[in-house]
Amino acid sequence: MNTSPKAPLLEVRDLVVNFYTRGGVVQASRGVSFQVDYGQTLGIVGESGSGKSVAVQAVMGLIFNPGRIEGGDIFFKGRSLLDPAGKKRVRQVRGKEIAMIFQDPMTSLNPVFTIGTQITEVLRHHLGMTKDQARKRAMDLLDMVDINAPEKRLKQYPHEMSGGMRQRVMIAMALACEPQLIIADEPTTALDVTIQAQILELLTDLQQRLNVSVILITHDLGVVAQLCHRVAVMYAGRVVEVGDADQVFAAPVHPYTRGLIRATPRLDMVTERMVSIDGVPPDLISPPKGCAFFPRCDQAGKACLRMQALIALGDDRHVSCWCAAKEVTR
Amino acid sequence: MTGQTLEGRSDLPLVDVRNLSVLFDAGRAGFWGRKRLTVHAVENVSLDIRPGETLGLVGESGSGKSTTGRAILGRVPVSKGHIYFQGKEITHAGKNRVRELSRDMQLVFQDPYASLNPRMKIIDIVAEPLRVHGMVKDTKAAAKEVARLLELVGLPPDAGARYPHAFSGGQRQRVGIARALALKPRFIVADEPVSALDVSIRAQVVNLMQDLQARFGLSYLFIAHDLAVVRHISHRIAIMYAGNIVELAERHLIYDSPVHPYTRALLSAVPVPDPPVQRARKRITCPGEPPNPLNPPSGCRFQSRCPYVTGTCREKAPDLTRRRPGQMAACWNC
Numbered sequence: 001m002n003t004s005p006k007a008p009l010l011e012v013r014d015l016v017v018n019f020y021t022r023g024g025v026v027q028a029s030r031g032v033s034f035q036v037d038y039g040q041t042l043g044i045v046g047e048s049g050s051g052k053s054v055a056v057q058a059v060m061g062l063i064f065n066p067g068r069i070e071g072g073d074i075f076f077k078g079r080s081l082l083d084p085a086g087k088k089r090v091r092q093v094r095g096k097e098i099a100m101i102f103q104d105p106m107t108s109l110n111p112v113f114t115i116g117t118q119i120t121e122v123l124r125h126h127l128g129m130t131k132d133q134a135r136k137r138a139m140d141l142l143d144m145v146d147i148n149a150p151e152k153r154l155k156q157y158p159h160e161m162s163g164g165m166r167q168r169v170m171i172a173m174a175l176a177c178e179p180q181l182i183i184a185d186e187p188t189t190a191l192d193v194t195i196q197a198q199i200l201e202l203l204t205d206l207q208q209r210l211n212v213s214v215i216l217i218t219h220d221l222g223v224v225a226q227l228c229h230r231v232a233v234m235y236a237g238r239v240v241e242v243g244d245a246d247q248v249f250a251a252p253v254h255p256y257t258r259g260l261i262r263a264t265p266r267l268d269m270v271t272e273r274m275v276s277i278d279g280v281p282p283d284l285i286s287p288p289k290g291c292a293f294f295p296r297c298d299q300a301g302k303a304c305l306r307m308q309a310l311i312a313l314g315d316d317r318h319v320s321c322w323c324a325a326k327e328v329t330r
Numbered sequence: 331m332t333g334q335t336l337e338g339r340s341d342l343p344l345v346d347v348r349n350l351s352v353l354f355d356a357g358r359a360g361f362w363g364r365k366r367l368t369v370h371a372v373e374n375v376s377l378d379i380r381p382g383e384t385l386g387l388v389g390e391s392g393s394g395k396s397t398t399g400r401a402i403l404g405r406v407p408v409s410k411g412h413i414y415f416q417g418k419e420i421t422h423a424g425k426n427r428v429r430e431l432s433r434d435m436q437l438v439f440q441d442p443y444a445s446l447n448p449r450m451k452i453i454d455i456v457a458e459p460l461r462v463h464g465m466v467k468d469t470k471a472a473a474k475e476v477a478r479l480l481e482l483v484g485l486p487p488d489a490g491a492r493y494p495h496a497f498s499g500g501q502r503q504r505v506g507i508a509r510a511l512a513l514k515p516r517f518i519v520a521d522e523p524v525s526a527l528d529v530s531i532r533a534q535v536v537n538l539m540q541d542l543q544a545r546f547g548l549s550y551l552f553i554a555h556d557l558a559v560v561r562h563i564s565h566r567i568a569i570m571y572a573g574n575i576v577e578l579a580e581r582h583l584i585y586d587s588p589v590h591p592y593t594r595a596l597l598s599a600v601p602v603p604d605p606p607v608q609r610a611r612k613r614i615t616c617p618g619e620p621p622n623p624l625n626p627p628s629g630c631r632f633q634s635r636c637p638y639v640t641g642t643c644r645e646k647a648p649d650l651t652r653r654r655p656g657q658m659a660a661c662w663n664c
Contacts, residue, residue: 047528047529047530048528162619164619165619192390192391192555193390193555193557193596193599193600194390194595194596194599194616195390195619196599197598197599197601197613197616198617200601201613219528219529220601220603221529221603222600222601222602222603222608223601224603225601225602225603225604225605225607225608226601226605226608226609245605246605246606249603249604249605250606259530260529260530261603263529263530263532263533264529264558264603265533265556265558265559265561265562266558266602266603266604267557267558267561267585267597267600267602268602268607270561270562270581270582270585271562273537273540274532274533274536274537274562275533276530276531276532276533276534276537277530277533278534280498280500280501280531281528281530
């Protein structure tokens with residue numbers, strides 16, 4: 001494969017996705033850009049409706065009617081997934097080189113097939129294994145995600161397993177074809193805290209052991225802090241800040257990022273009053289002209305009424321804010 | 331097991347729950363259905379809530395925290411134990427009595443999307459309890475009272491004329507709180523009231539609840555699974571596991587010096603949103619999953635996951651006993 005060594009594993013550039021609903025055109029993704037390097041974990045955080053899931057669904061080729069990708073491009077190993085040749089390639093890449101873990105393992109596993117059937121199907125479809133080969137590999141995979149007695153588990157149906165166990169099966173399926181990129185969309189949101197901790201530990205361990213890249217979508221800043229090298233913060237269909245996770249948490253630049261971090265109550269601190277961000281996120285059918293955070297921002301000025309592109313702050317750090325831009329030029 | 335009240339406080343509890351058990355019939359199994367299946371949702375739970383206090387009730391799904399809240403409100407039948415409200419027993423209160431009690435005790439639901447009737451205007455939703463209890467004479471009086479309530483929870487005055495779909499999750503939760511406040515209750519069971527809300531909105535609702543508490547001296551049973559929010563809003567916290575309270579203590583004691591192994595595992599499992607701090611934290615591992623409530627183990631229910639398990643734990647369930655002033659735990663080995 002002719003990949004230039006400089007190209008990141010995945011690059012999403014100015015992605016525009018619109019959904020044509022009866023109520024109007026929902027601008028779910030309004031120019032989203034981010035990239036993931038080899039062996040790196042990127043956290044995408046944002047509240048509901050910020051467009052974080054839509055962005056990765058576009059990567060997986062999972063935008064269906066009434067949704068349409070209407071701008072921008074997605075490059076996997078330097079090659080577009082959206083041009084005519086890329087659209088054919090998506091079918092091979094998806095599930096093989098890019099795997100996905102969904103939030104709810106109950107709905108993403110088929111209830112009428114055994115776990116074994118579902119894992120071996122992936123292996124036989126993508127890797128052309130024989131029944132016996134696939135079965136053996138499936139047992140190895142279950143072992144990899146710390147499921148005991150894999151032989152017995154393969155014969156079970158999803159409903160016979162707990163939520164945590166089902167999520168482990170989902171991870172095993174995602175790993176089946178040795179992907180280079182795993183996209184995990186809120187993988188632990190449906191789980192209890194102690195089970196979440198087990199799954200997060202497993203993901204960290206596998207990421208390091210297999211050196212895969214991971215995109216982790218979550219609304220929980222704690223999960224990002226535990227797992228991610230880099231973080232992209234999304235608001236109203238745009239990335240408002242992206243950079244090294246330690247740096248973004250230590251010194252957030254965008255007022256929304258700052259607000260989000262301050263509004264997240266911490267287990268290791270007591271505060272007299274919780275900090276909230278006044279107001280509500282904008283309606284994406286008719287988003288405001290300039291910065292979407294403008295109505296809720298305490299630093300907003302006239303310049304914010306104009307659209308804002310990402311500004312580089314150096315060190316792989318980008319922010320979409322006029323106030324930050326002012327600080328940099330000063 | 332009595333003596334549940336913590337020392338140092340003389341005020342009488344508003345709500346006093348003693349050895350509460352709630353069992354649900356779950357049908358039959360076995361040959362010709364000879365085996366009766368029972369879900370042990372709540373077993374031997376004792377707690378008290380004082381006037382103006384928030385008791386946080388924390389636990390994972392299926393731990394019985396919601397069932398406990400609903401049992402106090404008389405919405406699920408109590409199998410064993412006693413519930414007192416303002417010193418009077420209300421354990422097996424009849425229909426009329428429950429209705430009467432609902433003036434003093436209200437519920438705020440988790441899902442602001444499912445708990446408001448989509449075909450009713452906000453004004454009718456909030457006025458309904460007033461009408462049911464005959465607190466308002468006519469529509470005009472109801473409208474006036476609803477306007478007052480909407481203002482109280484920070485909603486615009488024209489909100490009453492609209493339907494729930496016109497509001498965001500946070501605003502709907504405010505409507506739910508306004509409805510709960512309509513009868514001027516003294517005690518509110520808030521069942522995961524902010525779990526469905528986004529971070530930036532969550533703080534608004536938590537702050538509102540705290541303001542209302544300060545203003546009206548409300549008592550809350552705040553049911554949640556988010557330990558960080560609970561730390562913020564609660565005066566005391568009870569940790570539930572598989573139908574039992576494993577630890578009950580003043581807020582700072584739970585977080586600074588937790589006693590029960592489950593409490594410690596739970597606290598260490600919550601990631602802190604600060605990468606260097608989170609990397610430095612040690613996690614107390616807690617392998618496995620909670621026991622099946624249809625067939626809980628004899629003895630301590632945490633035994634299968636506990637690193638300190640001994641023979642005693644497998645034989646006999648530990649009672650909640652005092653560890654230090656303001657802190658109780660149910661454990662043989664800590």
